[in-house]
Amino acid sequence: MWLHPSIPLRFTFDDAESPQLNQRWVEGLMHSANSTGGITLVDEILEVSE
Template identity: 50%
Template sequence: MGKLVYGIGSLEITIEDRILAHLQIVIVAKLRRDEGFVMSWKDDPEVGDGRSSIWLHRAVPLYFKFDSPDQPEINRQWVEILTISANSAAGLRLVEEPTEQR
């Protein structure tokens, strides 16, 4: 399980390395273009089983920490789905990885 650390140690989100690798591609692409956006996810039952959201902006420090030293194979279809989500008014939402690749 990797971590997405947002702000100066203020928020630490535990995310599986494979998911985090895909999110990193989408988030970095948006922030490179100086586009702020919302990211939302369903909380783990251990922290209340609700939903959380953060506003991502390039002015706020962001740190991606992977447990594994290996880069997972990237599912381009999933990156595209996540990018479309990030570009929507609702913002980036974590969705299941599609099983079928185009």
């Protein structure tokens, strides 16, 4: 799917507060999107603190 930068996007959430984003996962997606092969969607790996 291609989204042109001029297309306005709007995200809505069930909760009033926006969810916390996994910075490492977003950066990995960003690097993938900027590669010559294009973005590869992967499962988010959650870090569990003990």
